Structure formats: structure tokens, C-alpha cells
Amino acid sequence: xxxxxxxxxxxxxxxxxxxxxxxxxxxxxxxxxxxxxxxxxxxxxxxxxxxxxxxxxxxxxxxxxxxxxxxxxxxxxxxxxxxxxxxxxxxxxxxxxxxxxxxxxxxxxxxxxxxxxxxxxxxxxxxxxxxxxxxxxxxxxxxxxxxxxxxxxxxxxxxxxxxxxxxxxxxxxxxxxxxxxxxxxxxxxxxxxxxxxxxxxxxxxxxxxxxxxxxxxxxxxxxxxxxxxxxxxxxxxxxxxxxxxxxxxxxxxxxxxxxxxxxxxxxxxxxxxxxxxxxxxxxxxxxxxxxxxxxxxxxxxxxxxxxxxxxxxxxxxxxxxxxxxxxxxxxxxxxxxxxxxxxxxxxxxxxxxxxxxxxxxxxxxxxxxxxxxxxxxxxxxxxxxxxxxxxxxxx
Numbered sequence: 001x002x003x004x005x006x007x008x009x010x011x012x013x014x015x016x017x018x019x020x021x022x023x024x025x026x027x028x029x030x031x032x033x034x035x036x037x038x039x040x041x042x043x044x045x046x047x048x049x050x051x052x053x054x055x056x057x058x059x060x061x062x063x064x065x066x067x068x069x070x071x072x073x074x075x076x077x078x079x080x081x082x083x084x085x086x087x088x089x090x091x092x093x094x095x096x097x098x099x100x101x102x103x104x105x106x107x108x109x110x111x112x113x114x115x116x117x118x119x120x121x122x123x124x125x126x127x128x129x130x131x132x133x134x135x136x137x138x139x140x141x142x143x144x145x146x147x148x149x150x151x152x153x154x155x156x157x158x159x160x161x162x163x164x165x166x167x168x169x170x171x172x173x174x175x176x177x178x179x180x181x182x183x184x185x186x187x188x189x190x191x192x193x194x195x196x197x198x199x200x201x202x203x204x205x206x207x208x209x210x211x212x213x214x215x216x217x218x219x220x221x222x223x224x225x226x227x228x229x230x231x232x233x234x235x236x237x238x239x240x241x242x243x244x245x246x247x248x249x250x251x252x253x254x255x256x257x258x259x260x261x262x263x264x265x266x267x268x269x270x271x272x273x274x275x276x277x278x279x280x281x282x283x284x285x286x287x288x289x290x291x292x293x294x295x296x297x298x299x300x301x302x303x304x305x306x307x308x309x310x311x312x313x314x315x316x317x318x319x320x321x322x323x324x325x326x327x328x329x330x331x332x333x334x335x336x337x338x339x340x341x342x343x344x345x346x347x348x349x350x351x352x353x354x355x356x357x358x359x360x361x362x363x364x365x366x367x368x369x370x371x372x373x374x375x376x377x378x379x380x381x382x383x384x385x386x387x388x389x390x391x392x393x394x395x
Contacts, residue, residue, distance in 0.1 A: 011081030014224030015051035030366030051222020051318020099179035103162025103186035105322030108133035164325030186326035222318020243267025286312020301358035311347035
């Protein structure tokens with residue numbers, strides 16, 4: 001990277017809570033896992049455990065129809081937490097120097113599902129539906145509208161790496177001089193198409209997911225939003241490096257050898273000018289599917305050895321798809337920014353290791369780092385062979 005880029009502030013909402021304080025409390029709780037819970041929503045004839053947001057979301061009823069929807073309401077809740085800091089950046093740099101980069105997957109598909117059901121019954125579209133709600137660029141347009149900024153505003157949609165790549169793109173905009181501040185992150189809302197699609201792949205667990213276990217049987221889907229304010233001004237957390245690759249091995253399965261994943265991780269370390277031993281904690285993609293966990297454990301063991309503290313936080317947040325990278329990075333941010341006891345995000349599972357997997361070192365609830373936390377790694381791997389990783393450093 002050309003010069004330091006800082007993640008100056010964070011706004012977050014997910015299954016663990018709304019706001020930095022409540023999410024951190026739930027994340028580091030050692031008595032029982034929070035977040036993901038059993039629901040009445042069905043998939044393949046069975047109830048599902050989901051990382052659903054249970055908080056009352058802001059009303060968008062006063063906004064133009066094209067800007068309404070659950071995805072944007074989640075985004076608004078995350079935005080509210082850091083709005084004063086963003087407004088200060090606008091005052092400092094000017095509206096034209098503020099960029100927006102978001103990752104998403106489903107955008108406004110839930111609203112389209114409701115509209116389609118109405119159309120099936122009434123042979124017409126409902127008055128409260130606008131096709132623009134489901135466009136992939138809609139979340140970035142929403143933020144641009146709400147903030148009144150005129151810098152670059154766009155959305156990245158590469159499935160589970162989308163918001164990881166959005167943060168990398170934000171750093172590039174700052175390094176290239178196209179912006180002086182970037183609001184970047186990710187958002188996704190649960191919808192029936194996503195649930196049905198993953199159920200059709202037989203990749204969804206009916207109970208809390210169990211990453212790296214002998215008994216793992218699929219993911220928990222989730223929803224949420226995480227937004228960062230990135231600038232070149234020093235802050236509590238630095239985006240020290242990032243790496244990206246595309247191996248195009250298979251549409252929905254990772255390369256078992258992990259060649260693309262390894263390339264992205266090596267790229268992140270290289271851009272941070274670090275060797276693997278410098279990483280104090282790894283936030284794993286950790287979906288609890290057979291193929292992902294096998295590939296990921298192999299790659300981590302080969303690059304970082306068997307002693308690097310690691311965990312998957314998907315049993316807490318669920319897999320939030322396009323928002324996953326930003327939410328995972330947010331949990332790393334919370335681990336670095338205000339964590340005097342150096343607590344590590346716990347790995348919740350049944351403790352029964354799969355002997356076929358490399359025995360990477362998984363953290364335990366209540367565990368703290370044995371050394372000061374300086375550099376954390378967050379990694380994400382997506383359908384279509386997209387791989388991305390971030391190195392976050394203490395500011």
C-alpha cells in the first residue's frame with residue numbers, strides 16, 4: 001500500500017446486536033453463544049437456524065419508493081452509529097471528495113419476492129414496489145442520497161468476498177487520490193431466494209453451524225450491515241494490507257488444494273509487509289461446509305502452522321453473504337480497537353475435530369491472547385473462485 005489507510009470508525013448491526021458496544025459484549029461472551037437462533041422459517045421441510053436481525057429497524061417510509069426496503073434499513077442502522085464522524089469528514093473534505101463502496105449479494109430481492117407474490121394473486125404489480133429496489137447498485141445509491149455526497153459510489157457483488165473487496169477498493173481509491181474519505185462495508189438481508197438456493201445445494205444446517213467439526217453439516221444464513229469510515233487520518237485500526245485472487249475452480253466449490261486462497265493470503269501479507277508469524281489471530285471464513293473447511297484448514301496450516309489462534313464467527317452471526325467480509329472485519333476491528341484484555345473471538349463448536357482436517361488451533365470461549373494484539377487477518381472465499389483477505393493492524 002502506498003500510505004497508511006485507517007478504519008476510523010465502525011457502525012454495525014447483525015444477529016449479535018446493534019452497535020459496537022452490544023456486538024462486542026455478545027461476541028466475547030464466554031457462557032454461551034449468542035446471535036444465531038432457531039426460527040420458524042422453513043427450508044426443505046425443516047426449521048432453520050438463522051442469523052436474523054431482531055432489532056426494530058429505522059422506518060424509510062418518508063423516502064422515495066426506490067430507496068425503501070430491508071437492505072437499506074439495515075444500512076441506515078449501521079450508518080446512524082457513525083453519521084457524526086461521516087458528517088465531520090464531509091465538512092473537512094467536501095461532498096465531492098467522499099466515496100462509497102459497498103458489497104452486497106441479494107440487495108432488494110426480498111421486496112421483489114413480495115411483489116411477485118402480489119402479482120401472482122392480482123395480475124398486477126403492487127403500488128409500493130419499484131424495480132430499482134432490487135438493483136445491485138441500490139445500496140450505494142441509498143448512502144449517496146442520504147449523505148448528500150457526490151464522489152464515486154458503487155457496489156461490488158462477488159458473493160461472500162464482496163465487502164472484503166469493497167474495503168480493498170476503498171483503500172485503492174484513497175491511494176489513487178480519487179477520494180479523501182470512503183464509507184465502505186457491506187450489507188445483505190435475508191430473503192427466500194437465498195434460503196431456497198442454499199437448501200437446494202443441501203448446504204444449510206437446521207441448527208447452529210459447527211465449523212471444522214466431524215459433524216459439520218452446513219451453514220447458517222444471516223443478515224446485517226457493517227460500515228467503516230476510511231481515511232488517511234490516524235485511527236485506532238489500520239487497514240494494513242489486502243490480497244485478492246480468482247481461481248475459477250468451480251461455480252460453488254473451492255479448489256481442494258486452496259491455490260487461489262493461498263494466493264490471496266500471501267498477497268495480503270505481502271502488501272502489509274509482514275510474514276505469517278506476525279499474525280496474532282485469524283478470522284476464518286469457516287462456513288461449516290465439508291469442502292470449505294477442508295480447504296481452509298489445509299491452507300491455514302500450510303501458511304501459518306498449527307499454533308495461530310483462529311476461529312470462525314459464523315456460528316454467531318450466520319453467513320451474511322455479501323456482508324460477510326465487512327462483518328468479519330468489524331469483529332476484528334472490535335478485537336483491536338477497545339479490548340484491553342486482548343480477548344479473542346471464540347470458536348463455538350461441539351469440540352469433536354474431524355481427523356481428516358488439518359488441526360488448526362481454534363480459540364476457546366473466554367480466551368485471551370498471550371501476546372499484544374497487533375495484526376489480525378480476516379479471510380473470505382466465495383462461489384466462482386473469488387478469494388480475498390484483509391490484514392488489520394492496531395493503529
